[in-house]
Amino acid sequence: MAENKYKLQGIEIRDREGGFDCDVNTLSVKATYHVDDVKFEPRAKALLMDLDGTSVKSEEFWIWLIEKTVKEISKNDKFELSEADIPFVSGYTSIQHLEYCIKKYGINADVFEADKVYHKLAAFELNEIMEGRGNTSAFKPREHLKEFLTEVKNAGVKIGLVTSGLDYKAIPEVVSTFREIGLGDPLEFYDAIITGGKRKIGNYGTMGELCAKPHPWIYAEIGTALAGNENNKIIAMEDSSSGVVSARTAGYNVIGLNDGNLIKSGTDKLCIKCVDNFDEALKIIL
Numbered sequence: 001m002a003e004n005k006y007k008l009q010g011i012e013i014r015d016r017e018g019g020f021d022c023d024v025n026t027l028s029v030k031a032t033y034h035v036d037d038v039k040f041e042p043r044a045k046a047l048l049m050d051l052d053g054t055s056v057k058s059e060e061f062w063i064w065l066i067e068k069t070v071k072e073i074s075k076n077d078k079f080e081l082s083e084a085d086i087p088f089v090s091g092y093t094s095i096q097h098l099e100y101c102i103k104k105y106g107i108n109a110d111v112f113e114a115d116k117v118y119h120k121l122a123a124f125e126l127n128e129i130m131e132g133r134g135n136t137s138a139f140k141p142r143e144h145l146k147e148f149l150t151e152v153k154n155a156g157v158k159i160g161l162v163t164s165g166l167d168y169k170a171i172p173e174v175v176s177t178f179r180e181i182g183l184g185d186p187l188e189f190y191d192a193i194i195t196g197g198k199r200k201i202g203n204y205g206t207m208g209e210l211c212a213k214p215h216p217w218i219y220a221e222i223g224t225a226l227a228g229n230e231n232n233k234i235i236a237m238e239d240s241s242s243g244v245v246s247a248r249t250a251g252y253n254v255i256g257l258n259d260g261n262l263i264k265s266g267t268d269k270l271c272i273k274c275v276d277n278f279d280e281a282l283k284i285i286l
Contacts, residue, residue, distance in 0.1 A: 009088050022249050033249040038231045040253040044157050044285045045233035046226035051163035053239035053260055056177050059090045061138035066097045069118040073109040087261040091240025093209050094118050126172050139173050146181040148278035155286055158191040160222040164212035170195045194222045214242040216250035241265035255281050
């Protein structure tokens with residue numbers, strides 16, 4: 001394979017024979033991952049499902065929160081993100097999104113202080129949604145999510161939910177989604193759920209930044225828990241470039257979704273296949 005070198009936000013990928021090498025630089029912490037190609041062999045033993053964008057169409061809501069945060073920290077009520085910003089303010093962590101905006105738009109603000117503003121706004125908006133006020137349509141299940149998850153589960157495939165979102169953001173989202181589609185308690189349905197951790201309060205908690213996508217650790221942990229070292233029997237579903245890189249550096253094949261940012265970022269080339277819907281994905285998984 002001829003070397004193909006390309007860069008994303010904090011990510012540099014270099015193709016090589018039999019795989020690729022990936023440098024990840026987040027919050028000045030650098031890591032290099034050497035990834036070997038693995039041939040996926042259906043039927044899958046474990047399906048690892050991303051939350052935002054893949055299971056639930058919620059990216060517009062989270063992008064809107066980033067925009068709202070930037071308006072506040074820049075004291076510019078007229079600020080608007082451009083279409084070119086979208087691949088860099090979705091799929092990563094809140095700090096990475098804000099760091100991108102601060103650098104690109106020359107905002108005089110500390111990224112960690114901006115992140116505090118973001119989480120304050122997020123907590124308020126999530127509470128409004130759970131109380132039936134505010135943006136009650138923020139979380140829309142992807143079409144046929146219930147049928148897809150049910151068919152995969154009935155086929156004996158273990159299902160894990162994987163998100164970089166912190167608990168306080170992810171749990172209300174998935175609970176409200178399962179309530180809407182009538183699948184009961186997600187904690188009982190999924191074989192495992194992994195998140196970016198808990199918001200740091202006082203002396204306890206995490207920032208949910210260095211372990212999260214695009215690093216492989218949350219994918220590697222849940223994949224190993226559900227299917228051991230059988231990487232050829234594990235497959236992930238993702239709509240974001242950081243998620244694809246995370247799953248691939250963990251050693252797993254990925255089904256990409258065409259309505260995410262994969263084509264814009266070029267990470268569709270790292271996927272086993274990109275699909276338009278769950279029916280197409282089932283043909284690969286089973």
